Amino acid sequence: MLSSPDVMACSRTCSCILGLSLGTTALCAAGTNMVLLFPNWDVTYLLRGLIGKHAMLGSGLWGGGLMVLTAATLISLMGWRYGCFSKSWPCRSILTALLSSGLASLGALICFITSGVALKDGPFCMFDGSPFNQTQAWKYGYPFQDLHNRNYLYDHSLWNSVCLEPSKAVIWHVSFFSTLLCISLLQILLVVIHLINSFLGLFYSICEK
Numbered sequence: 001m002l003s004s005p006d007v008m009a010c011s012r013t014c015s016c017i018l019g020l021s022l023g024t025t026a027l028c029a030a031g032t033n034m035v036l037l038f039p040n041w042d043v044t045y046l047l048r049g050l051i052g053k054h055a056m057l058g059s060g061l062w063g064g065g066l067m068v069l070t071a072a073t074l075i076s077l078m079g080w081r082y083g084c085f086s087k088s089w090p091c092r093s094i095l096t097a098l099l100s101s102g103l104a105s106l107g108a109l110i111c112f113i114t115s116g117v118a119l120k121d122g123p124f125c126m127f128d129g130s131p132f133n134q135t136q137a138w139k140y141g142y143p144f145q146d147l148h149n150r151n152y153l154y155d156h157s158l159w160n161s162v163c164l165e166p167s168k169a170v171i172w173h174v175s176f177f178s179t180l181l182c183i184s185l186l187q188i189l190l191v192v193i194h195l196i197n198s199f200l201g202l203f204y205s206i207c208e209k
Contacts (some may be wrong), residue, residue, distance in 0.1 A: 012078075014197045019076030022104060022190050026069035029111060029183045033060025036176050039166040050140055052124030052173075059114035060180050067107025068187055074100040075194060097198035101191050108187035115181040121145055122152055123173035125163035138164065 036055035039045050078096055122144030129139040143162050144152040152158045152170065163169040 015075050015078045015194070018190055018194045018197065019072045019074075019078075022068055022072035022075065022187060022194075025183050025187050025190070026065050026072060029060040029063075029068065029180060029187075030065030032176050032179050032183065033058055033065065036060075036173075039169060039172050042166065045166060050124070052118070052142075054114055054118035054121070054177070055124075057114055059111045060183075063107040063109075063114070064111030064180065064184050064187060065107075067110075068104045071100040071104035071107070071191075074103075094198065097195070101195050101198070104187060104191045104194075108184045108191065111180060112184035112188070115177045115184060118177045119153065119174065119181065123163060123169045125169040126165040127162050128164075 033055065037046050037051055039051075045051055074096060078100075121142050124140065124142060126138055126140050127143040129137050129141065129143075144158070147158070150158065152162070153174065159170040160168075166172070
């Protein structure tokens with residue numbers, strides 16, 4: 001059976017690994033959001049203001065990115081520099097754990113919700129906005145918001161027939177917002193593991209006293 005020092009050493013190692021993992025996911029989230037600002041790697045859409053509101057919100061940059069990266073730095077410092085749980089400052093340790101967990105959870109949750117709404121609304125693109133049998137009227141907007149009887153996520157026949165510009169707008173939108181959704185889910189999972197690890201470390205540090 002593991003002794004308290006063994007458990008605390010394991011807890012410190014776990015904090016280091018969790019901090020690195022969260023930091024990596026934060027960089028991935030920021031990179032993914034950046035890609036969404038350049039459909040088909042074309043900067044002209046951003047310069048012309050033809051980027052969707054969900055991508056422009058930048059939740060992957062400041063939510064799943066900066067906020068989670070800050071939390072990851074705190075978690076890593078707990079494991080590397082200060083030790084996961086100081087015997088003399090258990091309250092400070094648990095407060096740091098709660099602060100980092102809350103910050104990462106909030107950032108990941110914002111990114112998760114934004115990505116989910118973005119997938120529901122569909123991409124921002126140029127489409128034919130005229131009624132049936134009338135003159136074509138090309139405009140930019142969210143054409144899939146008005147398709148009440150069909151879900152574009154499952155009906156792949158709509159992917160290349162509705163959005164005219166940017167080309168492959170649906171594939172770009174679905175691919176990268178799905179990636180952001182998965183990254184934020186992973187971040188939330190890592191935060192839960194961090195909380196469990198933190199409370200276990202605190203418990204054993206108190207028991208050792």
